[in-house]
Amino acid sequence: MKKSMIGAAAAATAAALVLAGCSASSDDATTSPSADASTGSSDGAMTAVSADITLWLMGGDTNDDLRQYLKDTYAEQNGGTLTIEEQGWSDALAKLTTALPDADNTPDVTEIGNTWSPTFTSVGAFSDLTDMYDELGGDSLLQSFVDVGMVDGKNYALPYYFGSRSIIYRKDVYDTAGVEVPKTLQEFSDNAAALKTAGMSGFYLGGSDWRNGISWIFANGGDLAKQEDGTWVSTLSDPKTVTGLQMLQDLYTSGSNAPVTEFDSTPWININDNDSTGKPEAATIMAPNWAHWSVGDTSLDDDGNVVVGDDGATAVRTWSDDKFGTFALPGVDGGAAPVFAGGSNIGVSASSQHQDAAKQLMTIIFSDEYQTMLAGAGLGPANLDFTSALGDDQFAAVNIEAASNSKLTPAAPGWAAVEGSGLLEEFFGKVNSGGDVAALAAEYDEKISPLLNN
């Protein structure tokens, strides 16, 4: 009798512990229920019930000053707290897939890579912003980014910032070798081959780096996919694409020492002087425009230690114009080549429970002050009226020149799946290992086409 009582008590305790552990704590989602009745006025200053909302940003591109401005202004205008969470690019896709549909865990506003916008907008992850479109900038917004955020004529995700890729090179190395800044794409390849030595790449390009390599496809008039009668097909086998890929293959083989499996990473570490050898490992690199902050020479402080930034670990680098230079990748016949248009869109999550407060944050983001601040930080503002705030130094000039001709990946609904599957890295890696370009293109067309039309 005693035994069974003890047994029952043990079972009850265990059950209690288990049930306590199992209960999901969703208390942090309880906030004042925002009235659905729209209190937005069309004079620009939206008023909404005070609510605590969350903003997701991808990677570290938006710097701390910009984040602080958003938090302060939101608190001032809405009274609630804005929490900003940064997501790393590598697991952002998985996080967005799982968090956006879940009303308890979704960010209210989120940045989203422009190449992922068509996928997420076409499945209904974002709220319709068409009625706010003119208020947020209308036709002054970067139209190619607006287009990838549109479905059936309605706006779901709007541009956040754009950047483009440009070339950074070692002026001192070029001068010693007697090489000039190239005017055409072929000259660029020839230069890279001439500059390459055993210890230094003429042009540092990872074999599986498709975000940089895609510029050669675009420059030769090719594309990754196109829409035929409403269905998207992969066009790697298109003759112009194949020409571009062959040019890339020659460039990689004759000009780069980078591993064939390396993809889009941190090429700027190669153009700085190597700590132990004092020489650069690359004479030329291609990187997003803001990478120039990480290029330069380190300096020593009075104690002989390397000067580091606020995080205590990264060395502060100072650009010097006699050592480094920048130019836009030249096109096949001169001018600026169409490079990969980097940047992000931004939208309000459809399952967010604070729609009005989220839309108020959007007005803050698209306000004149914030757009000017974005440009001042070197990020191309969504509202093209403010591109002059990018400045007029060489970096801004190159950024604008490269961005003017930049191209996006295909706006296919399944494009995020193609990126997530790693097929492009694999394909470029095999091409650059010296494979038969036409055969590989046909093989990968078959693998990619089914993914495009989800």
Add this chain to the structure above:
Amino acid sequence: MSSPVTSAKRDTRSEASLKAALQARKAKRRARLTPYWLIAAAIGVIVVGTGYPTVWQLVTSTQKYGLAQQFGTAAEFIGFQNYVDLLTDAEFWQVVARSLVFCFVVAAVTLALGLAFALLMNAVGKAARLTLQISMLLAWAMPIVASMTVWTWLFDTRRGVVNYLLDKIPGVDMYRFDWFASSWTFFLMAGIIVTWMSVPFVAFSIFAGLTQVSEEVLEASALDGASDGQRLRLIILPMIKPVIAIVMLLQVIWDLRVFAQIKILQDAGANGSQYDLLGTYIYKVGTGAQDFGSAAAASVIVLALTIAISWWYVRKLMKEDV
């Protein structure tokens, strides 16, 4: 004829004994059921924790479930189409073959090394044993991401210690050797790392089993003239067979499902499908390409594979009933 008093006494006595018998049976039943009540809570947790995902996977594997379904569109039932597509895909079979070879090779090497270390621990003095056990414990307890960061530095192309040391061997040229370039060297690297992480568990388990081997039997065999090798093969191994069987089973199952180490290595520089094992393949199909239906089907296939591999061991274990 018995008097009414005595018959009443007999009645009460038989009533009492009847009552006692009933109570005894009740108590027996309660006692029989008590163990089940005790484990009911634990089973409940397992059913909810692993049963729900398993059922969800089985259901989803029969549907066409993509990103649109994640956001609310109803999923279309397509029966076994996902399975058919997977089982007729040459690439899937390549991944399965690679995973099986990887898991058996790594499990075998881990077991051999673990056994060696366990025998060593058994044979040395206290100080040496303690040192060995502490260092193994540290290797095993280190968080995977932290240890993978260090391992990728060790195997780094330009500044890795492994390339540096191997290059010092005369005649071997490992200057800037790229471990990520071919899938052979990639899996060699992965194998070394997974073995390093698994050996401590095997060593400790076998060591625990070794402590149960009685000294008298070993002494008697030594008196009879058995060599060390014979002692190991004919006395020690048979006595710790149950431990080895369980440990081998666990290693095979874990190495078949290995994910974190392979994924982190892939992120460090080699993303193609020739570097995929089952874990990362399912991740790429599911979370990467958002085809959750296929990923669920692949997971069910892996589950079936795991059951098939361990079936023999589990049956043996249950028969032996040690």
